[in-house]
Amino acid sequence: MEAQIENKRWNFPNGKVNQEYCYEFDISKFMPEAVVETIDGLEEVGLTFDPETKQIAGTPNVPGEHKIKLTYKPKDWAEGKPVLEKEIGLIINPDPRSLWNDIPTDETIDYFKPDSDTRFIKVMSKKDMAAASKRGRSHAHEGKARDDDFSLHFDKETGWYIMVVADGAGSAKFSREGSKIACRTAIDVCKEQLLSLGDNFEREIQLFDKEKSQEKRNDVGKILYEIAGNAAFKAHKNIEKEARQKGNPVKDYSTTFILSISKKFNYGWFVGAFWVGDGGIGIYDKDTQYLKILGEPDGGEFAGQTRFLTMPEIIQPAEIYRRLRFDIVPDFTALVLMTDGITDPKFETDANLSRIEKWNDLWADLCNEVDFTNDNEQVADQLLKWLDFWSQGNHDDRTIAILF
Amino acid sequence: MRRLPVYLLLDTSGSMKGTPIESVKVGLEAMIASLRQDPFALESVCISIITFDREVKQLMPLTELENMQLPDIQTPESGPTHLGEALEVLCRKVDAEVQLSTPEKKGDWMPLLFIMTDGKPSDLQKYNQMIPEIKKRHFGSIIACAAGDKADPKPLELLTNQVYSLDTTDSTVFRQFFKWVSASVSMGNRSIGASDELLLPPPPPEVHTVI
Secondary structure, three states, X not given: OHHHHHHOOEEOOOEEOOOOEEEEOOHHHOOOOOEEEEEEOOHHHOEEEEOOOOEEEEOOOOOEEEEEEEEEEOOOOOOOOOOEEEEEEEEEEOOHHHHOOOOOOOOOOOOOXXXXXXXXXXXXXXXXXXXXXXXXXXXXXXXXXXXXXEEEEEOOOOOOEEEEEEEEOOOOOOHHHHHHHHHHHHHHHHHHHHHHHHHHHHHHHHHHHHOOOHHHHHHHHHHHHHHHHHHHHHXXXXXXXXXHHHOOOHHHHOEOEEEEEEEEXXXXXXXXXXXXXXXXXXXXXXXXXXXXXXXXXOOOOOOOOOOOOOOHHHHOHHHHHHOEEEEEEOOOOEEEEEOHXXXXXXXXXXXXXXXXXXXXXHHHHHHHHOOOOOOOOOHHHHHHHHOOOOXXXXXXXXXXXXXX | OOOEEEEEEEEOOHHHOOHXXXXXXXXXXXXXXXXXXXXXXXXXXXXXXXXXXXXXXEEEEEEEHHHOOOOOXXXXXXXXXXHHHHHHHHHHHHHHHOOOOEOOEOOOOOOEXXXXXXXXXXXXXXXXXXXXXXHHOOOOEEEEEEEOOOOOHHHHHOOOOOEXXXXXXXXXXXXXXXXXXXHHHHHHOOOOXXXXXOXXXXXXXXXXEOO
């Protein structure tokens, strides 16, 4: 029996640096009637043993696999007999936050992209737009470039707001360029199409607002397809063209894509959207607790599996049409577009994305650090700072674009 | 939090007794210690250890790296290598332990599988039956290692195209192997998505690819 105990490996439960540790060490559970004499080696780690309460407690401050020396009196110990020794393992994990590196991206790589980006567009006497994008810890740790991207545009002539966010696939070599091409192309195409189709589009939107019939809905949908659907299609084609010119597979440029076009009319706000991939887009109103998610996230069985704009099946007409959404609302607090670097930690599951409580939490969290009062020039920088929020296991690139 | 499940299938048949299994333990310990230094791994890796000899045992259910403590690994005096049965147990454990995405639950990353053997499956019929079952489980990557001169890489090739041979079963070689496993695990954490297969780091020089 004794020999068995001697051989068996003993371990205290693992601890973590800078995190409170508390474990009741009852030696009788291991060896009936044995009595602890001393425990050596705990102080060096930042812990103490209280013989009264039998508690090992404190805040560990040294990571590593420590050997703690226990001396004890066995069951039949008597004066004059030696006390026995036993080595006990104690693993203290480092704080993962202390292990992350922040290596700047090499500016000489193909398709270099800055590690963060912000943009603020002030629109006089109307809602403003702001966006921020930041490289995730996973990329910063290895000095790899940001794969996310975004673009914003406000058309002064027509009053249309255009926002795009895109998340280049982590596993695709040049996805940072895929997301960039997607964003730029979408803005160009939307601008152009709104210029030629805008009048007709606005007329159909107004007719739909008056009579919310399926027929009128289809009429709006058809033109939205020509604008937002076309933007997605051309974005795919432009990525394909770049890949072909460079002799790379299109898959290397894989990216998700979320686009919104919106405009204020005297009867309300029109918001149209196209979405492929993960992340999320929603119209949120804090006062009325209205929430509309403009599409569905594409997920797979396992984490990280999604669909990309660069997949040929995505740009089939029926598939494009299926992914279009639009809504007319009296007003809203925010129209938010975000990549999964934000939706994963803030919403966790697809089902949560349509829960108003989660949006209330997100908005409250944003408002803690970002001042969304009209014409605040600092808003984009504040957004960028907000993107640094800590969430264990979530270290992807983060991008958010808000119309507010 | 997204977990990266990692399954280790280790041969504990009679021939592993003594130096080989001690070397495996040393290698495993070094691997765990090095993974603890990797912030990706520390935040998401979960490990399970299954050993196989005459009996198949899950020594450790899928456990977060943060909370794990290496279990004792025992080898019998002698006995067969029930790798087929080990795969069967593995499938059962994967079904029970790996979380798939649902609207209400966040899915795990695709699991990784590492197999280490110094022989060949004694239960060949069962082994062959289990191969399609393993394929159905959608492992992000399967890496098999045939260690020592008695190891037969042929059956392993039916399971994966990533079969590596180790010349000997001493501690240096195992340490290298587990170091490589740990590098693969770290990489597995961040490269799943658009590509069909995981991008693996190149194997260490001691390891030979079986062609």
